[in-house]
Each structure stands twice: as C-alpha cells, then as structure tokens.
Amino acid sequence: MRKSAKKNIIYSILLLLVVFMVYLYRQNKETAVSTDTTHPKMVLSGKTMGTTYRIVYLDPGGRNFKKEIDSILVDFNQSLSTYIPDSELSRLNRYDSLVFESDYFYPVLQTSKEVFSITDGAFDPTIGPLVNAWGFGPDGPSLQDSLGVKQLLEQVGFENLDFNEKGVKKSNTDVYLDFSAIAKGYGADVVANFLKDMGIVDFLVEIGGELVGNGVNDKGELWKVGVSHPDEEGLANEIYSIVALENKGLATSGNYRNFYVKDGVKYSHTISPFTGYPVVHRLLSATVVADDCMVADAYATAFMVLGLNRAKEIQKSVEGIEIFLIFNDDQGQIQSYVSDGLAPFLTTVGAKEPK
Numbered sequence: 001m002r003k004s005a006k007k008n009i010i011y012s013i014l015l016l017l018v019v020f021m022v023y024l025y026r027q028n029k030e031t032a033v034s035t036d037t038t039h040p041k042m043v044l045s046g047k048t049m050g051t052t053y054r055i056v057y058l059d060p061g062g063r064n065f066k067k068e069i070d071s072i073l074v075d076f077n078q079s080l081s082t083y084i085p086d087s088e089l090s091r092l093n094r095y096d097s098l099v100f101e102s103d104y105f106y107p108v109l110q111t112s113k114e115v116f117s118i119t120d121g122a123f124d125p126t127i128g129p130l131v132n133a134w135g136f137g138p139d140g141p142s143l144q145d146s147l148g149v150k151q152l153l154e155q156v157g158f159e160n161l162d163f164n165e166k167g168v169k170k171s172n173t174d175v176y177l178d179f180s181a182i183a184k185g186y187g188a189d190v191v192a193n194f195l196k197d198m199g200i201v202d203f204l205v206e207i208g209g210e211l212v213g214n215g216v217n218d219k220g221e222l223w224k225v226g227v228s229h230p231d232e233e234g235l236a237n238e239i240y241s242i243v244a245l246e247n248k249g250l251a252t253s254g255n256y257r258n259f260y261v262k263d264g265v266k267y268s269h270t271i272s273p274f275t276g277y278p279v280v281h282r283l284l285s286a287t288v289v290a291d292d293c294m295v296a297d298a299y300a301t302a303f304m305v306l307g308l309n310r311a312k313e314i315q316k317s318v319e320g321i322e323i324f325l326i327f328n329d330d331q332g333q334i335q336s337y338v339s340d341g342l343a344p345f346l347t348t349v350g351a352k353e354p355k
Contacts, residue, residue, distance in 0.1 A: 041218045048073040049184055049208060050083065057195055057203035058218055065198065069191055076187055079104040080179050082128070093128075093176050097169040108179055108186055108294070109163050115298040116158045118318060122310075123302035124273040126156050128178030131271050134278060149276035156273050184208040185251045185297025192249075192293075204245075209252060212293050213245030222246055226349075227287055227324065240326065241336070244345040249293025253300035254285030254326075270304045281307040284334070287324040289342055295321065308337070315339055 040062040044055045046069075055069065079088045079102040088105055092098040100106055115123040129152045160172040179186075184207045191205045192212040202215030204223040213223035226239035243250060253270070270279045286303035290296040299321055303311035308327050315323045322342035329335045338346050 044069065046070060046073075049077060049081070049187065051184070051208035053187075053191075053205075053207045055191065055195075055203065055205050056217070056223075057200045058215075059200055063198070065195070069194065072190060072194055073187060075102065076104055076183075076190060078102070080108065080183050080186075082178055082180070089177060089179065092168065092170075096173045097167060099167040100165075104186070104190070105168070106163070106165055108182060109161070109168060111186075111294050111298060112179075112182065113158065113161075115295070115302060119299075119302040119306065119314060121158070121273055122305040123181070123298050124156060124158050125177050125179050125181065126158050126160065126175050127271055127273045128176040129155050130273075130276050131178060131180075134271055153276045156276075181253075181301040182294055182298045185210040185249060185293035185295075188212045188293040189249065210250070210293050210297055211245065212249045214247050222345075225250065227252065227285070227326075239349050241324065242347045242349060243287070243289070243324065243342070244347075245289070246345065248289050248291065249296045250287065250289045251293055251296035251300045252285055252287040253297075253304045270301070272305050274305075279305055279307075282328045283308045283311065283325060284328065285326045286311060289322045289324075289345075291320055299323075312337065312339075 040059060042055075042057050042059055042062065042064060044053075044064070044066045046053055046066065048070075053069075053073070077084060077087065081087045082089055082093070084090060088098060088101055098105075112123065112125050130149070133148065133152055155172065155174040155176065157172070157175070160170055160175045161177075162169050162171065188205045188207045188210050189212060191207070192203065192214065195203050195205070196214070202217065203213075204217070204225075205212045211223075211225055213225070217223055222244040224242050224244050227241045227243065228238055271277065272279050283304060286300045288296040288300045288303070290299070299314075299318075303314070303323070303325070306314070308325060311323060311325060315321055316339075322339045323337075324339075324342055324346060325337045327335055327337070336348070
C-alpha cells in the first residue's frame, strides 16, 4: 500500500476516534450480552471503507449477523469505492458512462444531486481531482501553482452528469467522482435497513464515525453519542456534547484533525468546489442529524465548505435536518450553536451552553 494511502487510512481512523466518541461504548467490550436475557445485546465490529464499523443491537434470539453485514459491505464497496480498480465507480471514472449493476449507485447520485442543488454546489462529489491533488487522496500532493488549481476546476461540476435509474453518462469525460464525503453515512443506512429487515428494532450502527440510532439501548434509553472537543491536540475522551438519537442518522465533518502543514501553511481536507482551495473560516465542525445518515453526511460536508452563517441559513430552509456547529468567535474562543429541533436532545459537557 502506498505511503499516502496509509496516511489517509490513519486519518480516517483518527477522525473516527476523536470526532465521534460513542458515549455508551465506553461501557462495552468487543462482544457483550446484556443481563436482560429476553433481549440479548449483540456488539459487532470490523473494518470497511478504510476505517472501522461498530454495531450494537438487541435481539431476543441473540442472532449474530456479522457474516451477512460483512458481505453487504463488500458489495457496497465493490460499487462505490475509488480504491477498488474494478468497482462500478472506478470504471465510470475511467470511461464516460456506466450501466448500473448494483442497487447502490443510483440512490447516492440522487441524494448528491439534491444536496448539490440546495447548497448551490457546495456539496459536489466531482471535487475528487482537487481532493487528490491537495494530498487527501491515494497519491499525495501534486499541485504546484494556481494554474494547476484552475485546470482541475474545469473538471469539477456535478451538472456534467446525466443519469436515471439504469445508468449514468458524463458530458465531460474528465469528470472524476468520489463519494468519500457521503459513502460512510450511506453505508450506515444500508446496514440499518438490513437490521430492520431482520426484525431488529433497537440498534446503533456506526461506520467511520457516522451513525444511525433506532429504538433504545438495553437500559431502555435513547442511544447517546458524544461529540468530541474540537482541539487539534485534544484527547479522544474529551467530549464536548452528548446527542441522543431518536430514530435518526448523525454525521460530523471537521477540519481540526485531518490536515497537514507544509512550508508553514496548514491545509485542511475540506476543499471548496468554488475556489479549488482548502477552506479557511471559523467553523470547526458541523454535526448534522437527519432521517437518514447519507443526507446528514452530505450536508455536514457542505456546511464545512460554506461556513457558519450559511449553514444556519440552509438548515432553517430545509425540512428534516438539525445541526450542531462548533466554531471560533471573533476572539478565537470556542463557541457552539444548536438548532431548535436538536436542542432537547443535546447535553453540553464541560463547555459553554450552545448559543
């Protein structure tokens, strides 16, 4: 594996550990069974998408679905991974069209188009070439000057895709798709839907820090997850706030740990599809809660591109999404904002109350 690819895997795992601490996991081991024998608690874990997953669910039959879930995630990656040379996505990136073979490709394009439109292009999966060039893809940094940014921006634009339920075609053959900003959330939804199909009502699914919580835990309480303190050198157990999930998906995007410094300049992993450069603003992290995690994941990325004020404006105009934003004020002090619908489900720990 190339050194830069290993670096990105490490980034993903680190972001998992520190952007989202799953609050109740600290009381669990890798495998566990609750004391309530009528509803055994099953805990599964594994690797996928260059990161890890962890799933907790209550099942009267004590069934172990790890084999089935691993199989689902293999198929999911075979469709949407850019690291698998013969995946559906990799083949589309090499050529100008694709006839869908899986059930995963069309839904992710649909959601991407919706969020792309509502955010005026802030969420754009065709930003992949610039993400790679700035050093957050598989091959390390390759940009040399502003001319390189301008040339790559010509390849960016979700409007260059024409698709329906059967397939997709590119009007610009240089367009390169990368669903890394939405795939983990989508994968969590896919696993959650599988559990529902198996008759599981109470579960928490987490993939790379993106979560879906349904029903209650073995104590009869809503599943609770922690948002870590946005400090570059903060520890994984420094929790800023706790969010209770009531049949929702939750995703967070942040720039304060996935970055590198070169020649004294800090480069964050969030690249603006408008300028082609890493974003620079006061917003440190954006947590989004929605009916499904794929939507939450996409909006969290878009809000990190747009910044604090525009994130607030869009949340108020879009039905079904709630936000928790952590940012620096004019004096450089950490502050937070929570939308009205999320406020009853959020508890601040060791920080100022959200404003």
